[in-house]
Amino acid sequence: MKNKKKSKLLFGLILSISLIAALVFSFVNPTIHGAIASLLNLKEAGDVPSHTKAIKNNGDGTYTLSLDVKGEAETTIKKANVVVVVDLSNSMKSNAVGTTRTAYTYSEDTYSSDYMYYNASSNGRRVYYRNGAWRTSDTDNGQRYNGTVYHQPNRISEEIKALDALVPSLLANNTEEVNDIIEISVVGYNLNSFPIISNSNNEAAIKNAIFSQRTSEGTNWEEGIKEGLAEANALKASEPDEAVYMIFLTDGEPTARTGSTAYTTPPNNASNTCRATDTHCEVDAYWKHWNAASDDARTAANLNGSPANSLYTIFTYGTNNTYLNYLDNLTHYAYGQDGFTSATIGNQNERNSKFFNATNTTALVQAFTEIAHQINTSGIGAVEVNDGTTTEVHVTSGKVEGGLIEVAQNSYKYYLSFPVTGSGTNLTSGSEYIKTITNVSGNTFKLTDKNNNEYTVERVPAYVVNSNGQETTEVNNNLFKFEWTDGQNPFHQVNPPAATFENDAVDWDLKSLGILKNDVTYTVTFECYPSQATLDLIADLKNGTVTYGEPGPNNIYDGVWDYIDKVGTNDYAVKTNTEATLDYDDTRTDGSESAADYNTVT
Numbered sequence: 001m002k003n004k005k006k007s008k009l010l011f012g013l014i015l016s017i018s019l020i021a022a023l024v025f026s027f028v029n030p031t032i033h034g035a036i037a038s039l040l041n042l043k044e045a046g047d048v049p050s051h052t053k054a055i056k057n058n059g060d061g062t063y064t065l066s067l068d069v070k071g072e073a074e075t076t077i078k079k080a081n082v083v084v085v086v087d088l089s090n091s092m093k094s095n096a097v098g099t100t101r102t103a104y105t106y107s108e109d110t111y112s113s114d115y116m117y118y119n120a121s122s123n124g125r126r127v128y129y130r131n132g133a134w135r136t137s138d139t140d141n142g143q144r145y146n147g148t149v150y151h152q153p154n155r156i157s158e159e160i161k162a163l164d165a166l167v168p169s170l171l172a173n174n175t176e177e178v179n180d181i182i183e184i185s186v187v188g189y190n191l192n193s194f195p196i197i198s199n200s201n202n203e204a205a206i207k208n209a210i211f212s213q214r215t216s217e218g219t220n221w222e223e224g225i226k227e228g229l230a231e232a233n234a235l236k237a238s239e240p241d242e243a244v245y246m247i248f249l250t251d252g253e254p255t256a257r258t259g260s261t262a263y264t265t266p267p268n269n270a271s272n273t274c275r276a277t278d279t280h281c282e283v284d285a286y287w288k289h290w291n292a293a294s295d296d297a298r299t300a301a302n303l304n305g306s307p308a309n310s311l312y313t314i315f316t317y318g319t320n321n322t323y324l325n326y327l328d329n330l331t332h333y334a335y336g337q338d339g340f341t342s343a344t345i346g347n348q349n350e351r352n353s354k355f356f357n358a359t360n361t362t363a364l365v366q367a368f369t370e371i372a373h374q375i376n377t378s379g380i381g382a383v384e385v386n387d388g389t390t391t392e393v394h395v396t397s398g399k400v401e402g403g404l405i406e407v408a409q410n411s412y413k414y415y416l417s418f419p420v421t422g423s424g425t426n427l428t429s430g431s432e433y434i435k436t437i438t439n440v441s442g443n444t445f446k447l448t449d450k451n452n453n454e455y456t457v458e459r460v461p462a463y464v465v466n467s468n469g470q471e472t473t474e475v476n477n478n479l480f481k482f483e484w485t486d487g488q489n490p491f492h493q494v495n496p497p498a499a500t501f502e503n504d505a506v507d508w509d510l511k512s513l514g515i516l517k518n519d520v521t522y523t524v525t526f527e528c529y530p531s532q533a534t535l536d537l538i539a540d541l542k543n544g545t546v547t548y549g550e551p552g553p554n555n556i557y558d559g560v561w562d563y564i565d566k567v568g569t570n571d572y573a574v575k576t577n578t579e580a581t582l583d584y585d586d587t588r589t590d591g592s593e594s595a596a597d598y599n600t601v602t
Contacts, residue, residue, distance in 0.1 A: 050521075056463075056471040061529055062408070066471070067508070068415075068523035071516025080243040080375060081183050081199065081235045082170060084163075085228040086210060087250040087316070088188040089219045092156040094251075094317075098360030101152040124150060155251055155317045160210050162364040166247075167203050169372035174201055182375075185231045186210055191218025191256050193227035199235065218263075220256040221293035221330070224248065225300055232303055244303045245375055247312045253323040254289035287342035290326055297334040301354075307511050308335050312371050314356045316364055322346040324357055331355040335512060350495040351487060353513050366451050374515060404534045404563055404574050407501055411527040414496035416489060417462055417481040418520050427480065431519060433490055437480070445480075449490035457482040457489065479521070491517045499524050530574060537564075538572050548572070 050070040055063055095101070101122065127145045128138045134149060135142035173181045179201050186196040186209060197209040225248060232244045255263035262282030266274050274281035282288065303310040313331045315324045329340055331352040351357075356371075358364035419430030425439035429447075438446040443459045462479035463471045487493040492513060499508040508524045516522060530538075537560075540546040548566050551557055563575045 052465055054465040054469050054471045058527070062527045063529065064411075064471075064525055064527050066523055066525040068417075068521050069510075069516070070521045071518055073515050073518040078243070079181050079239070079241070080245060081185065081232070081239065082375065083185045083187065083228045083231050083235070083244065083246045084166075085224045085246060085248045086159070086186060086188045086196070086213075087190075087219060087224070087252075088156070088213050088215045089190040089252065089255075090215050090217050091219070091252050092159070093154050093215050095152040095154055098362070099153045099158065101150045104149045104151040120150065156210075156215065158361045159249065159316060159364065160207055162358075162361055162368055163207060163210070165365040166368035166372050167206055169369065170375065171201055171203055173376065185235070187224070187227040187231055188213055189220055189224030189227060190216040191220055191223075191261065193220070193223035195227065195231065198231060218256045218261060219250060219252050219254055220258075221248075221250065221254040221289065222257045222296065224250075225293050225296040229296060229300055232300070236303070243310070245310050245312065246300045246303065247314065247371060248297075248300075249314045249316055250327060251316045251318050253286055253320070253326050254293060255286075257289040257292035260285070260288065284342045286326065287345050290330060290340075290345055294330060294333045294340075297330050298336075301334040309514055311335075312354050312356070312374075314358050314364065314367050316358050317360070319359070321348070325349075328352055328355045328357075351493065353492060353494050369451075404531060404560070405528050406531050407506060408527040408529070409501045411525075412499040413525045414484040414499075415460070415481055415523040415525070416484045416491055416520055417479045417523065418491075419478055420480045421478070423477060429480075430478075433517060433520075447490050453490065455489050481521075481523075491520055499526065534574055538574070541572055542570055 049072060052066075052068050054066045056066075057063055101124075125136065126138075127134050127136060127149060128142070129135075130138065130142065131140035134145040136145050137143065167184060170182045170184060175181075183199045183201050184206055185198045185200070186206060188194055188196050188210075196213060197206055200206050200209075225246075228246050228248065232246060235242070235244055255261070260282060262280050262285040264278060264281045265285050266278065266281060266283055274283065297311060298308075301308040301311040311331070311334050313327050313334075315327045318324055323346075325346045325348050328349065328351055329345055329347075331354050332349055333340055335352060335354065337349075356363075356367035358367045418434065420427045420437065421430060422428050425445075427437040427439075427445075429435065429437050432450070434447050434449055435452070436448045438448070440446055440456065445457060445459055447455045447457060449455070460481050460483060462476045462481040464474040464476050466472055482489070484492075484496045486495050494513075497509055497512055499506055501507070506524075506526060510516070510522065537546065541548055546552065546557075548564075549561055565573045565575070567573050
């Protein structure tokens with residue numbers, strides 16, 4: 001159990017923010033009377049991250065509150081073990097999407113199991129080199145084939161080549177003096193599962209061990225994840241102070257589980273039953289296979305304790321969206337989402353940030369590169385912004401019923417910002433994730449990321465916030481800000497996590513994003529306004545029918561005056577929020593849970 005401690009300094013990889021700040025509605029004109037602006041600069045590991053709370057008067061009786069937090073991440077040298085779970089089902093011998101089929105001149109030295117071989121350049125049938133000759137079936141005595149042979153890389157060979165993006169990146173931290181900072185294990189699965197290599201820091205040995213494996217029938221996710229967990233738990237037992245991460249790969253749907261090898265479901269008939277002629281058939285087969293693997297996947301995501309961060313999944317070379325969704329659904333379940341059923345499994349959700357869809361080798365390399373970067377990176381993560389509002393303040397009876405303010409729960413918007421230099425349309429990126437910024441027209445820009453992926457976004461003004469927490473009309477031209485509406489942006493290929501209103505608080509849970517991107521600011525905004533009960537109470541105060549600070553008949557105003565300030569002789573300001581706190585873990589320091597108060601200005 002981690003020790004809880006109070007601190008204004010410690011911060012790092014695992015952060016839980018609770019922003020419940022004291023902002024104020026003033027009923028002088030009415031205009032904003034005061035607000036909070038907590039602007040703290042993060043300089044090194046252990047400091048509190050930069051975060052801001054601001055308020056803007058919309059001029060129509062409503063106000064926009066914004067809360068942001070700035071990501072900070074750094075490459076760190078920390079001991080860890082990585083378990084790669086490789087799909088070795090027969091479909092991994094299929095040709096890899098995005099590769100080219102070319103004519104092949106046979107020689108025994110160059111014939112390789114890394115390729116699929118065909119009798120035509122397109123739409124050709126498979127041929128096999130067996131017993132000294134090309135044959136039309138995978139047997140030593142099959143019919144001979146004497147025509148031109150074409151070959152194309154298969155999925156497993158391309159997957160192993162793509163490991164060049166993962167293995168060297170992870171092992172790069174090892175030195176001659178300390179060669180076990182990162183160690184890699186590999187397990188394989190098809191119908192069954194099996195260890196391939198354990199706890200290795202030898203790049204060639206890791207890839208050769210995978211190359212030596214043969215594929216077989218079946219895609220048993222349950223077996224694969226259990227084998228990965230067995231290896232992970234053995235590593236945790238021998239090296240309890242080191243983190244363990246699991247990378248699970250598959251190119252298709254689960255077709256087996258312990259006790260069942262059914263890979264077909266009943267045909268679409270009224271009885272929804274398997275007929276005697278339906279081989280390998282089972283009602284809801286895929287759901288049952290998926291369900292058998294789900295709890296082990298959740299265990300894998302929690303290998304390093306709370307918050308969950310240890311499981312990555314990659315769908316490789318597949319083209320079936322339903323099967324792809326199975327793996328994304330499994331990832332969502334692993335990270336805490338419940339409610340999946342046989343009727344909903346396979347439906348598309350917002351993509352989980354730990355799930356990658358690698359349709360070709362380039363995408364697979366990018367997935368491995370991003371995973372290696374995340375494993376090697378520490379910073380601000382597991383972020384949760386919670387803004388407790390004075391909707392929770394109630395009186396027991398009388399005129400003031402309900403909360404002091406109302407929150408427009410359909411008004412949430414999300415933004416991402418990053419540093420730039422230059423002016424107008426001539427901008428240079430100050431972000432490590434973005435190579436170039438190109439103006440398309442007006443405020444429309446094309447952002448090109450480090451992998452040469454392009455995203456078109458609309459730039460919006462990043463207004464300066466003054467020391468009272470009020471948003472000014474001055475624009476910070478050193479920030480490029482755009483609204484985050486979907487997964488089409490260079491920082492996160494997922495939709496923004498949705499803010500919610502629960503227990504009289506606005507909650508924005510960013511934990512699913514893992515480590516926040518370095519020097520990227522994450523912002524949520526929402527609108528609020530004084531409730532009718534508050535307007536009635538202020539009117540009674542100004543008319544003298546209610547005395548400020550008095551409990552009122554039957555103590556109906558107990559607790560209310562804590563959130564209403566008297567300003568001058570007969571003006572009043574209502575606070576929109578109750579308190580400001582910051583809870584977080586810092587794994588760059590001692591990893592213990594901490595808490596800090598926000599400085600408030602009203």
